[in-house]
Amino acid sequence: MKQIIGGFIMLLILHLPVYGQQQVTGTVTDRQSGETLPGVNVLVEGSGSGTITDLDGRYSITVPDDSTVLIFSFVGMQTVREKVAGRPVIDVAMAPAIKELQEVMVVAYGVATKEAYTGSADVVDNEVLENRPVTSFQKALQGTAAGLQVVSSSGQPGAGATVRIRGIGSFSAGSAPLYVLDGVPMSGSLSDLNPNDIESVTVLKDAAAASLYGSRAANGVIIVTTKEGKKGKTAISFSAQTGVSSRISRGYALMNSTQYYEHTWQGLYNRALLDGNTKDEAVAFAHAHVEEIAGFNPFAIDNPLDDSGHVKPGTKVVTDTDWRDEVYHTGFIQDYNLNVSGGSEQTKVYFSLAYYDDSGTTIGSDFTRYSGKMNVSHKVNSFITAGMNTYFSYSIINAPPAGSGHANPVRSAEVINATTPVYNPDGTYNWENTAVYDFNPVALAEMDIYRYKTMRTLLNPYIDLQILPSLTFRTNGSFDYSGSDDLVFYNPEHGNGAGVNGRSTMSRGNNKAWNISNLFNWKQQFNASSFDVIVGQEAHGEKYSPLSAGVTDFSIPGEYYLIWGAQPEMPAA
Numbered sequence: 001m002k003q004i005i006g007g008f009i010m011l012l013i014l015h016l017p018v019y020g021q022q023q024v025t026g027t028v029t030d031r032q033s034g035e036t037l038p039g040v041n042v043l044v045e046g047s048g049s050g051t052i053t054d055l056d057g058r059y060s061i062t063v064p065d066d067s068t069v070l071i072f073s074f075v076g077m078q079t080v081r082e083k084v085a086g087r088p089v090i091d092v093a094m095a096p097a098i099k100e101l102q103e104v105m106v107v108a109y110g111v112a113t114k115e116a117y118t119g120s121a122d123v124v125d126n127e128v129l130e131n132r133p134v135t136s137f138q139k140a141l142q143g144t145a146a147g148l149q150v151v152s153s154s155g156q157p158g159a160g161a162t163v164r165i166r167g168i169g170s171f172s173a174g175s176a177p178l179y180v181l182d183g184v185p186m187s188g189s190l191s192d193l194n195p196n197d198i199e200s201v202t203v204l205k206d207a208a209a210a211s212l213y214g215s216r217a218a219n220g221v222i223i224v225t226t227k228e229g230k231k232g233k234t235a236i237s238f239s240a241q242t243g244v245s246s247r248i249s250r251g252y253a254l255m256n257s258t259q260y261y262e263h264t265w266q267g268l269y270n271r272a273l274l275d276g277n278t279k280d281e282a283v284a285f286a287h288a289h290v291e292e293i294a295g296f297n298p299f300a301i302d303n304p305l306d307d308s309g310h311v312k313p314g315t316k317v318v319t320d321t322d323w324r325d326e327v328y329h330t331g332f333i334q335d336y337n338l339n340v341s342g343g344s345e346q347t348k349v350y351f352s353l354a355y356y357d358d359s360g361t362t363i364g365s366d367f368t369r370y371s372g373k374m375n376v377s378h379k380v381n382s383f384i385t386a387g388m389n390t391y392f393s394y395s396i397i398n399a400p401p402a403g404s405g406h407a408n409p410v411r412s413a414e415v416i417n418a419t420t421p422v423y424n425p426d427g428t429y430n431w432e433n434t435a436v437y438d439f440n441p442v443a444l445a446e447m448d449i450y451r452y453k454t455m456r457t458l459l460n461p462y463i464d465l466q467i468l469p470s471l472t473f474r475t476n477g478s479f480d481y482s483g484s485d486d487l488v489f490y491n492p493e494h495g496n497g498a499g500v501n502g503r504s505t506m507s508r509g510n511n512k513a514w515n516i517s518n519l520f521n522w523k524q525q526f527n528a529s530s531f532d533v534i535v536g537q538e539a540h541g542e543k544y545s546p547l548s549a550g551v552t553d554f555s556i557p558g559e560y561y562l563i564w565g566a567q568p569e570m571p572a573a
Contacts, residue, residue: 165220
């Protein structure tokens with residue numbers, strides 16, 4: 001009997017340490033969207049034990065007694081405290097912490113809080129980018145981050161912008177930053193990306209970015225995160241923006257035809273005096289050559305000036321051309337965006353289509369872009385998520401030449417005098433002027449072609465694996481194709497093509513780039529301390545194939561295809 005009682009007491013003693021323990025399970029969700037939250041830390045207050053929710057937001061933890069308090073914490077969410085009180089199932093809905101959300105940013109291969117990030121970075125959200133009526137997100141970044149300089153190279157619609165982070169870092173090498181789109185380092189810029197598809201932009205401005213991206217990040221990194229679908233009812237939105245564009249200032253005042261004619265006469269008169277002629281001889285000399293030097297007589301009568309070089313009273317002005325008004329006009333801008341976003345617990349989709357058109361403020365210049373994007377993610381099971389991010393754009397730019405060449409309409413507007421008419425009395429174009437002979441900017445905008453087409457397609461598939469509650473793996477691949485098709489045609493009758501009876505040059509090029517990355521990410525939190533370790537591999541390659549050819553001597557007016565030229569030029573590749 002004593003042995004039986006002793007064995008019972010011993011068994012009771014062995015069970016005392018586990019007496020009162022309880023298994024608690026539950027699901028953690030986002031209070032606003034209803035989505036489950038993976039990776040939420042669930043800690044037992046006053047102890048070092050805890051767990052993390054899985055991909056479906058579920059957790060399971062053993063607690064010592066009913067008075068235990070569970071602490072639920074997640075980056076960007078308000079911390080929740082729940083007393084067990086005998087409940088075997090505790091579901092938690094977490095509310096966003098606005099102040100914390102503003103401090104979370106996308107950085108190299110992951111996210112971080114500003115408190116934890118040791119480098120220099122700025123975050124620009126989508127509200128800033130969406131409300132700026134510009135052709136590219138690069139121009140929308142102007143003035144949004146300290147140390148970020150964005151300069152438009154010209155007023156040409158669709159022209160790219162020069163982006164520099166903390167100035168120029170090299171005299172001989174490039175100074176452009178590295179662009180990363182949805183975790184994929186890109187080839188070249190992202191000027192063709194629709195700003196309305198962007199969720200946020202992070203600008204990494206110091207050497208800390210080079211610790212993961214290497215020498216490519218020597219000039220800084222601009223990380224672009226695009227919008228994704230969200231669980232819940234499908235949301236469809238459509239936005240339309242229209243506007244006008246014009247020159248900020250007309251510039252310095254130009255002479256009208258009367259002033260120009262009178263000043264020309266005065267210059268000839270002074271020249272004659274300096275050459276030793278008498279006043280009467282100087283007056284005769286100025287009367288004889290003023291129309292020749294001015295180019296045209298803008299008045300309705302011959303000899304419209306008196307002997308003092310002023311227009312005779314009652315003389316009618318026939319020609320007074322404001323070449324600025326002929327070259328510049330008010331541009332019209334159109335921007336239309338259609339977005340569809342939604343999904344279920346397993347599948348989330350974001351889809352967009354956009355059209356942008358800018359007629360420009362200079363004749364012969366305009367920009368049109370068609371773009372679309374689709375981001376899809378699918379939860380295969382509790383630990384596998386697969387997805388695909390895609391993007392395409394097609395743009396057409398008509399851009400007359402810039403610089404000091406005669407074909408630049410902006411230059412012509414400043415140097416052709418007001419006595420020169422745009423059209424002859426019979427309605428044909430006038431090609432005679434004393435500044436840029438045989439160049440009429442209004443006519444050349446109709447007869448010459450400067451057209452540049454660009455197409456870009458990006459495919460970015462990925463797979464996420466939740467190996468352990470604290471260990472994830474992501475494999476990410478991308479294929480980036482960009483192609484160009486350019487045409488420059490000088491008509492055979494006037495301007496640059498007159499000397500060779502017309503010239504046409506066509507150039508095409510394509511760039512194929514690929515990128516593969518494989519990343520292991522281990523995250524663990526112990527009370528007030530957290531650890532985040534990344535181990536990965538990345539490979540990148542690209543190939544560019546250009547081709548250019550041209551011909552001269554066109555026999556059929558209006559035809560610009562190379563087949564119509566009689567004299568082929570050496571192609572370049």
